[in-house]
Amino acid sequence: MRIFTLLSLLLISLLAQATVYKWVDKDGKVHYSDEPHPKAEVVELNEKTQNQIALPIPSVSNEPTTKAEPIKYQVIITSPQEEETLRDNNGDLDVTVTVTPEIKGKLLFSLKLDGQTIGSPQERPIFHLTNIDRGEHTIVVDAMLQNGKVFASSQPRKIFLHQASVH
Template sequence: MRAILLIGLLIISASSLATVYRWVDENGKVHYSDEPKANAEAVDLNQNTQNSMTINTPPQASVTPKETTQVSYTVTIISPQEEATIRDNNGDISVDVSVAPKLPKGAKMILLVDGVAATEPQTSTTFQLKGIFRGEHNIVVNVVAQSGKVLASSSPRKVFLHQASVFGPAKKSR
């Protein structure tokens, strides 16, 4: 059964390779058909029938690369002052920063406390820290481009956070 089916498919595929005829009618219109007509000639389809196209591109003007001037940013922590003692039982610290010149588009600032990012990157020059533990801390602000490259850093600022303790000196009883 399979052999008969295979032979039938081969016969059908061989008959589909019919000759194509081309002729021009009395109005000058070109026609193609698989049936021969008067004044028709056989078209050889074994030729390369792929379309080829060339694209003419306009000449490109010589483009000189822009000189990338490296902008030097200055980041300064305005407050708190160096070695300031901040008294806050909740551990809240406000940090104000100055940046010159203006930040480029997409650049943000990150506040690092003891070398760890303490806030999300932001464009605001005021940082609000919450829940900082008492003791000595070093604060640094980095200006970071969208690519993650650090464009500038402030000098480290040492601050002390003081929190009142419930464990005060023992009171003498009378």
Template sequence: MRLSLLILALLISPLNHATVYKWVDEDGKVHFSDEPVKNAEVVEFNKNTENQVKLPQPYIKAESTQLPADRLNYKMRITSPSEEETIRSNEGEISIAVQLEPKLASSHLLVLFMDGKQYGDAQQRGLFRVTNIDRGEHSFIIKALTQDGKLLASTPPRKVFLHRTIQNRAR
């Protein structure tokens, strides 16, 4: 039963197109409606009265080769010291250099992590100096961050060994 009603409705719907009626009121205003009104006449539309809208071709802006600062894809690596390098420093000083491509955006910062903890303040330069470090094995990672702390890139961990002479002060 429902199927036959559906088929009937589909067959009748093309025949039931909207009729437009036109009439003029007492003030002389012209009105159009889809419902008949007293003294209304049916408006016939010719094929040539249909609107043909042609849209202009979309303007395609040439792609910028420069990404916005918050979407830069940094490639980072620690260049010095080398992996598992042994550093001899009685003062416990190590200098860490990072290579970064592309150049660091002015709104981004570099942060050094030593043994999983942040060491010092964030900075723009790719050269870090750690001082008064205990002897032994240390792991360094440098991260590029946005001003609000979002991680953009990180170096792989770099393991180094610090040898530091300790003087026995027992007398």
């Protein structure tokens, strides 16, 4: 019984190979079929006409895959220095900042003195403050995009402002 089934399957597989016919109609369209057609010619198929795709062998790495970390921007107050004592009787103070890595495009900078925002955001990374009271102050500078979203802030910088006293 097994031999009969095996022979039947072999015979069916031999009959399953069909002839392919090709013809061109009056509009110039090329047609292919497994049924004969007037003016059709037999297409000989060989193994080179079969599509074969060779996939590259995947490489196996023992290193764990890591996702690209987002860029961490830093706002650095370059002037005045940490715990610097400034002497100015008018209470004038200049604050300079930089952003690393450098960003192309327009940024806005906002300065906070003792937790209070001073003025409106500006494009220049240099602030000129006037009439600041003497004593200890904390400075923080925020860098923001044009839409007002803060993307980086400086570390708080403590400074001391001294003014000459009449007493």
